[in-house]
Amino acid sequence: EAQVTQNPRYLITVTGKKLTVTCSQNMNHEYMSWYRQDPGLGLRQIYYSMNVEVTDKGDVPEGYKVSRKEKRNFPLILESPSPNQTSLYFCASRYLTGNTEAFFGQGTRLTVV
Amino acid sequence: DAKTTQPPSMDCAEGRAANLPCNHSTISGNEYVYWYRQIHSQGPQYIIHGLKNNETNEMASLIITEDRKSSTLILPHATLRDTAVYYCIVRVAFSQGAQKLVFGQGTRLTINP
Numbered sequence: 001e002a003q004v005t006q007n008p009r010y011l012i013t014v015t016g017k018k019l020t021v022t023c024s025q026n027m028n029h030e031y032m033s034w035y036r037q038d039p040g041l042g043l044r045q046i047y048y049s050m051n052v053e054v055t056d057k058g059d060v061p062e063g064y065k066v067s068r069k070e071k072r073n074f075p076l077i078l079e080s081p082s083p084n085q086t087s088l089y090f091c092a093s094r095y096l097t098g099n100t101e102a103f104f105g106q107g108t109r110l111t112v113v
Numbered sequence: 114d115a116k117t118t119q120p121p122s123m124d125c126a127e128g129r130a131a132n133l134p135c136n137h138s139t140i141s142g143n144e145y146v147y148w149y150r151q152i153h154s155q156g157p158q159y160i161i162h163g164l165k166n167n168e169t170n171e172m173a174s175l176i177i178t179e180d181r182k183s184s185t186l187i188l189p190h191a192t193l194r195d196t197a198v199y200y201c202i203v204r205v206a207f208s209q210g211a212q213k214l215v216f217g218q219g220t221r222l223t224i225n226p
Contacts, residue, residue: 090156
């Protein structure tokens with residue numbers, strides 16, 4: 001089954017404690033991205049990657065890092081989480097070219113206290 | 114970026130057709146209209162997309178006006194499981210073919226028994 005898998009689904013952490021949210025896709029997609037969703041602000045892109053070792057900032061990259069060492073994985077790293085990063089996070093993937101749809105993971109609800 | 118305008122909420126009776134409108138008056142000639150939906154806080158789910166012709170798949174139909182300034186998503190026989198937030202998105206292309214999805218606030222569709 002084609003899917004994007006995020007882990008963990010829920011996470012409560014403390015300010016400053018480094019964390020990583022993993023994202024993996026099994027569709028051989030070149031393009032992967034991370035979004036955050038906040039009430040009243042909708043989904044906003046954090047980072048994206050067009051292929052292995054190619055990453056770039058989205059609209060709200062501050063406080064986040066990503067890496068793309070393998071095609072299937074695109075982890076989101078919060079080196080020093082702060083309460084304003086409390087949000088619902090989604091990973092998405094799609095083929096780089098063509099007019100195909102994006103597949104989204106089930107989301108990670110992060111709370112930073 | 115082409116913007117979209119959708120009504121914030123709509124209601125529909127179960128078993129009836131749900132017609133969700135979207136205005137995208139600044140759409141460019143090579144931009145596609147995509148529809149996604151988000152059920153509760155799950156990851157957005159692709160529904161359908163089109164350029165200028167009407168499109169139909171197993172989930173829905175998409176009607177795009179001849180001037181492409183608006184479109185309508187039609188769920189032919191709405192069920193309670195179709196209750197969700199529906200996003201109309203104009204796909205923005207940028208830098209070397211990468212494309213991002215710009216989510217607005219969407220329409221909260223409630224299907225009533």
